[in-house]
Amino acid sequence: MEKIKYLVILTITLLTVDGYALSREATEGKTLYPSCHVCHNPEMEKPLAPPMWGVQRRYKKNSLDKNDFVNSMAAFVKEPTLEKAIHDEALGQLGLMPALPMPDDMLKKIATYIFEENFLPPCTHWKIAVKNATSRGDVEHAAKDQRMLKRFCS
Ligand code: HEC
CATH class of the missing domain: 1.10.760 (Cytochrome Bc1 Complex; Chain D, domain 2)
Structure with a gap:
């Protein structure tokens, strides 16, 4: 009985720490x-x-x-x-x-x-996007993805 109680508490704690369960x-x-x-x-x-x-x-x-x-x-x-x-x-x-x-x-x-x-957050995607936009001279997109990187990946 004690064991079960322990397992239940452990599961609840893990779910809370993990934040979500599917x-x-x-x-x-x-x-x-x-x-x-x-x-x-x-x-x-x-x-x-x-x-x-x-x-x-x-x-x-x-x-x-x-x-x-x-x-x-x-x-x-x-x-x-x-x-x-x-x-x-x-x-x-x-x-x-x-x-x-x-x-x-x-x-x-x-x-x-x-x-x-x-x-x-897709940090690798944004890094690639900044590189690609910069090489095609698309300053606006490069700046936008750079902002996403700063906001979500640093
Ligand atoms: C063959 C490539 C391909 C596959 C496989 C694919 N997608 Fe997409 N998906 C795209 C492309 C390209 C876009 C961007 C263009 C657009 O929005 O229609 C997109 C956009 C979307 C969007 C945004 C649509 C919008 O409102 O503009 C949703 C939602 C989505 N995909 C869901 C899915 C789901 C769920 C699956 C798997 C069941 C899936 N896709 C599989 C290529 C794909």
């Missing part, structure tokens, strides 16, 4: 997330998609609650359109994302995972 839905979504990471990997020299850290931030700002976040993200991924897209910067640089017509329940699980995950 729901069952999100844990399942995490196993499907590699299908997004192939493009949304924030460490690529030539990015194929924006880092999920920023996508999550934008969707959180633009949605009313978790349900709205999950539904609008799932709807976008199933059938991306310019009207649904909110990541103007990525759209301008990379063009519209190709449709990934997976079953709705899978898309919702992935979106739930993206809502719950604490993604690390």
Whole structure:
């Protein structure tokens, strides 16, 4: 009995220290997330998609609650359109994302995972972006990504 009490307290402490634990839905979504990471990997020299850290931030700002976040993200991924897209910067640089017509329940699980995950700020992505923008003479973008680096990575 003492042992169980100890384990319960330990688990609660670890969850509190860690700050979050994924729901069952999100844990399942995490196993499907590699299908997004192939493009949304924030460490690529030539990015194929924006880092999920920023996508999550934008969707959180633009949605009313978790349900709205999950539904609008799932709807976008199933059938991306310019009207649904909110990541103007990525759209301008990379063009519209190709449709990934997976079953709705899978898309919702992935979106739930993206809502719950604490993604690390994409510091490598910003470093590469500063280098690339500087070499094409794009002072404005270089300065913007430099600000992100200073704010989230130092
Ligand atoms: C083939 C590459 C590729 C794959 C695979 C991919 N994406 Fe994307 N994604 C992109 C690109 C490019 C953009 C930026 C353009 C845009 O916003 O449409 C993007 C943007 C997004 C956005 C922001 C859309 C907006 O509002 O502008 C979301 C949300 C998103 N992806 C979710 C996902 C999810 C979830 C998965 C996995 C199920 C996934 N993506 C897989 C290329 C990809």
